[in-house]
Structure formats: C-alpha cells, structure tokens
Amino acid sequence: MADMRDGSALVEIRDLHKSYGPNIQVLKGLNIQMMPGERVVVIGPSGGGKSTLLRVVMGLEQIQGGSVRFGGKPYISAKGDKTVIDTELRKQIGMVFQHYTLFPHLSIMENLILAPRKVHGESRASARERGQKILERFGLGAKADAYPSQLSGGQKQRVAIARALMLDPKLMLFDEVTSALDPELVAEVEAVILQLAESGMPMMMVTHDMWFARNVASRVIFCAGGVVVEDGPPEQVLGDPREERTREFINRVFHIKA
Amino acid sequence: MDYTLDLGAVTRNMGPLMDGLWVTLQLTLAANAIGVIAGFALALLTTSKLAVLRLPAMLFVEFFRCTPAIVQIVWFFYCVPMIFNVFWGPVFMGIVALGLNLTAFNAEAYRASIQAVPREHLDAGIALGLSPTQRVLNIVLPQALRNSVPVLLTNGIGIFQQSALVAIVGVADLMYQGKTLATATYRPIETFTVVALIYLAISYPVGQFVNWLERRQSYS
Numbered sequence: 001m002a003d004m005r006d007g008s009a010l011v012e013i014r015d016l017h018k019s020y021g022p023n024i025q026v027l028k029g030l031n032i033q034m035m036p037g038e039r040v041v042v043i044g045p046s047g048g049g050k051s052t053l054l055r056v057v058m059g060l061e062q063i064q065g066g067s068v069r070f071g072g073k074p075y076i077s078a079k080g081d082k083t084v085i086d087t088e089l090r091k092q093i094g095m096v097f098q099h100y101t102l103f104p105h106l107s108i109m110e111n112l113i114l115a116p117r118k119v120h121g122e123s124r125a126s127a128r129e130r131g132q133k134i135l136e137r138f139g140l141g142a143k144a145d146a147y148p149s150q151l152s153g154g155q156k157q158r159v160a161i162a163r164a165l166m167l168d169p170k171l172m173l174f175d176e177v178t179s180a181l182d183p184e185l186v187a188e189v190e191a192v193i194l195q196l197a198e199s200g201m202p203m204m205m206v207t208h209d210m211w212f213a214r215n216v217a218s219r220v221i222f223c224a225g226g227v228v229v230e231d232g233p234p235e236q237v238l239g240d241p242r243e244e245r246t247r248e249f250i251n252r253v254f255h256i257k258a
Numbered sequence: 259m260d261y262t263l264d265l266g267a268v269t270r271n272m273g274p275l276m277d278g279l280w281v282t283l284q285l286t287l288a289a290n291a292i293g294v295i296a297g298f299a300l301a302l303l304t305t306s307k308l309a310v311l312r313l314p315a316m317l318f319v320e321f322f323r324c325t326p327a328i329v330q331i332v333w334f335f336y337c338v339p340m341i342f343n344v345f346w347g348p349v350f351m352g353i354v355a356l357g358l359n360l361t362a363f364n365a366e367a368y369r370a371s372i373q374a375v376p377r378e379h380l381d382a383g384i385a386l387g388l389s390p391t392q393r394v395l396n397i398v399l400p401q402a403l404r405n406s407v408p409v410l411l412t413n414g415i416g417i418f419q420q421s422a423l424v425a426i427v428g429v430a431d432l433m434y435q436g437k438t439l440a441t442a443t444y445r446p447i448e449t450f451t452v453v454a455l456i457y458l459a460i461s462y463p464v465g466q467f468v469n470w471l472e473r474r475q476s477y478s
Contacts, residue, residue, distance in 0.1 A: 060381050091387035101382035105400045114396060115386035160382075167387060 010036045010071060010171060010202055011057065017065030017078070018052055026052045028226035029066070034219075039197050040204045041217035041234070045249060048224045050206040051098075054175045057204065059090040071170065091119065094164030095173040098180055100156045102148035102163070108135070109144040112163050119167070127166070134162045138192050154185030158192050165196075172196065174205035178212075190216075210253055214238055222246045267445040268452045278435030279456060285352050285431060286418040292357030293417065294410060297364025304369050315365070322362030328423050331355045335427040352424040352431070360417045367409035371402040408472045415464045419457060432456060 113127035220237035303315035383393035425434035436453035
C-alpha cells in the first residue's frame with residue numbers, strides 16, 4: 001500500500017537520521033508521509049526534533065541517514081558523509097522562522113522582491129505589483145517603503161510570510177513563528193496563517209499553541225525522542241491520544257494553559 | 259617655575275606647522291585608502307575556507323596587531339630598503355607602513371562585521387532560493403559594510419594620531435615640524451601644546467561623528 005501512495009505524496013520522509021556532532025542524535029529514524037493539501041502541525045517536547053525536522057525539509061541541514069522526496073521526486077538524501085540536496089526542488093518550499101529574518105538594510109518592498117528578481121529574473125515593476133497585492137492582503141499595504149526596524153514583531157512576521165509567498169511555494173514551513181512575539185501580537189500572525197490555510201496552501205508547522213494547532217491542522221504529529229510517536233487527525237492526537245507519551249504531554253500542556 | 263608663556267613664538271611660525279599638518283593629512287588619507295580597500299580583501303582571505311589563503315592572512319593580521327606600531331615603522335624604514343633594495347621617499351614609506359598597519363586592523367573590523375550578520379539571515383536566504391554568491395552580495399556584505407563603518411572611522415582617526423610616530427624616522431609631518439620648532443625657539447611647552455591641540459581639533463569632531471553614527475545605527 002505504501003508504494004501506491006508514494007507517487008502522490010507531497011513530502012515523503014523516510015528513516016531520517018540527523019545528529020549534531022557524534023553524541024547528539026536529534027532524529028532517529030523518522031518517517032512522515034504528507035499528502036497534497038494537508039496542514040501538518042508537529043508538536044512535542046523541547047529537544048524532540050521538531051524544529052530540526054522542519055530545517056531538514058527546508059534543506060538547511062546535513063543529514064546522516066534516510067531520504068526526503070518532494071512532489072514525488074528525490075529531494076534530499078544521505079550519501080555516505082554527504083547530503084545531496086536538489087536545490088531546484090528546494091526553491092518550491094518557503095519557510096518562516098521563529099526569529100525575525102527580514103533583512104534590515106532593505107525596505108519591506110525590497111525584502112519582498114529580492115528573491116523574485118534574483119532567483120526568477122522577474123522585472124522590478126512586476127514584482128512590486130505582486131508585492132503590493134500581497135501586502136494589502138495581509139493588511140500591510142501602507143508599509144511597503146518602511147524598514148523592518150519600524151515594524152512591530154507581528155508585522156515583521158506577516159511580512160516574512162508575504163516574502164515567502166512571493167515565490168509561489170508549493171509547501172510552507174512555519175517554525176514557531178509566534179513564539180518570539182508578545183501575546184497581543186500572536187493573533188494577527190495566526191490569522192494570516194489561517195487565511196493561507198483556507199486558500200489551500202499545504203503547510204507543515206511547529207507550534208506550542210495548542211489552540212492554534214487544533215484550528216489550523218488537518219493532521220497532528222506528536223514527535224518525541226527523535227521519532228514520530230503518534231500521527232493522526234487533530235481531534236484524536238490532541239483530544240483523545242492513543243499513546244501514553246502523547247497523553248502525558250497533552251495533559252501537561254493543557255494543564256499549564258488552564 | 260619661572261617661565262613666561264610666549265604663544266607668539268608658535269603663532270609667528272604657523273607656516274611650518276601647517277606644512278607638517280598637510281603631510282600628516284596626506285599620510286592619513288592615503289593610509290586610509292589602502293586600509294579600507296586592502297583591509298576588505300584581507301578580511302575575505304581570513305574568512306576563507308582554504309587554509310592556504312586563510313593562514314597567511316591571519317599571520318599578517320596577528321603580526322601587526324601584536325607588535326608596537328613604532329617598531330613596525332622603524333623596522334619598515336630601516337629594513338625594507340636593505341632587504342628589497344628599494345628606496346622610496348619618506349612620505350611614501352610612511353604611507354605604506356601606516357597603510358599596512360591599518361589594513362590589519364580594518365581586516366579585523368570587516369571580519370567581525372561579516373561574522374555579526376545573524377545566521378538566521380543566511381538560512382532565510384537559502385529558503386528564498388538565493389545562491390551562495392547572491393546571499394553574500396545581497397545579504398551579508400550590505401549589512402557587514404554598514405556595521406563596519408564606525409569601526410573603520412575609529413581606526414582611521416587612530417592612524418591619524420599614530421602617524422605622529424613617523425616623525426621619529428624623519429618624515430616631516432606635524433609632530434616632526436613641532437619638534438623642530440620647539441628646538442629652534444626653546445619653546446617646547448607652547449609648541450607641543452599647540453601641536454596637541456591641532457591633533458585634538460581634527461580627531462574630536464570625527465570621534466563625535468562616530469558616536470552619532472553608532473547611536474543612529476543602534477536605533478535602526
């Protein structure tokens with residue numbers, strides 16, 4: 001059955017191993033198959049490998065074993081000591097990080113159009129026009145000529161999302177994008193992600209916000225100790241987990257929140 | 259102390275001091291031209307992954323950082339003509355000696371600024387599909403160069419002050435002219451005070467400008 005699904009999976013992660021140095025093993029044989037249109041939220045304890053998983057999928061990390069296929073094609077694989085990454089496939093994936101990564105020397109608009117111009121050779125005028133549309137869609141139409149230092153944290157993260165969307169990604173990765181924000185700014189960023197979710201954008205995200213996870217996810221993966229412990233619809237994993245470790249984690253998290 | 263100040267002894271002889279100041283400014287500007295350009299090239303070498311490029315560059319930097327400037331200048335003026343059999347004018351020799359010293363210090367300023375660019379920005383560059391060269395040209399260097407400006411200016415005005423050392427090897431700069439004038443007029447207090455005030459009058463505004471620039475950058 002697995003072979004039948006291979007062809008149609010958007011992301012297929014097989015037996016992924018990742019360690020930092022000889023002693024710190026973060027991912028220990030992780031398997032995930034993500035279908036097109038899915039919105040996967042990865043939850044789990046700190047150090048469980050969630051962020052590392054996203055960074056691997058973005059092609060930012062060397063891996064020690066296993067492989068990742070994207071859109072049915074070989075994308076990342078470990079060949080001996082080397083990690084082979086198809087950088088053309090990588091361009092179809094967008095990512096927003098926990099820490100602000102807008103380039104401070106460029107205006108908001110210049111941040112948006114840098115990659116479309118350099119990577120796709122799009123004209124300045126055309127990129128600006130698209131950029132303005134996306135900014136307006138995210139309620140940032142008046143900020144095109146501002147600089148990142150003039151924006152609030154929530155605005156910066158919305159711009160970071162807009163910047164990634166400029167490249168028409170086939171998959172968006174969100175790595176704890178609201179963790180560094182003041183509580184009152186979280187909602188505006190989550191609203192933008194929900195808006196994207198409604199438009200059908202496939203996404204994989206790490207978040208500590210269980211309320212948000214429940215709202216946005218079509219599927220929740222509980223990751224601990226470098227492997228997938230539980231994987232299923234949000235109602236199951238968050239509401240009625242089958243695995244004892246998931247249950248403990250969910251109880252602890254919701255207990256703290258209550 | 260029975261001493262009557264006679265500033266006139268200096269003010270009547272401002273001509274030689276101004277000639278000396280002109281030489282000092284030439285030394286400073288030319289050494290900075292060398293230091294700003296060669297320092298950048300050297301910084302790229304010290305951050306290279308290739309040991310053949312990196313190690314000699316680091317040795318160069320450490321040599322200039324770990325020896326007194328006065329020793330470098332004296333060594334340069336005496337040893338370079340003997341070893342390489344070249345004889346340049348004293349001002350040119352001074353420019354090269356100060357320029358090499360500044361190159362080493364500026365290389366460190368550039369290197370620190372390059373390494374201060376957050377790693378996350380490079381990750382974002384990869385996520386945006388930019389090639390390694392595009393990441394360096396569009397993300398790393400613009401930020402690094404901007405951040406390095408205050409340190410480059412501080413180093414540059416430092417070399418303006420250090421340039422007084424070349425008076426020892428006979429370059430007719432401001433300090434040298436001051437020494438000559440003090441000896442000729444028997445007025446060391448007045449002369450060296452005026453010389454110091456001239457250095458101060460130029461260094462102080464630049465220092466203030468750097469402070470202003472740093473404040474402005476920290477807001478952005």
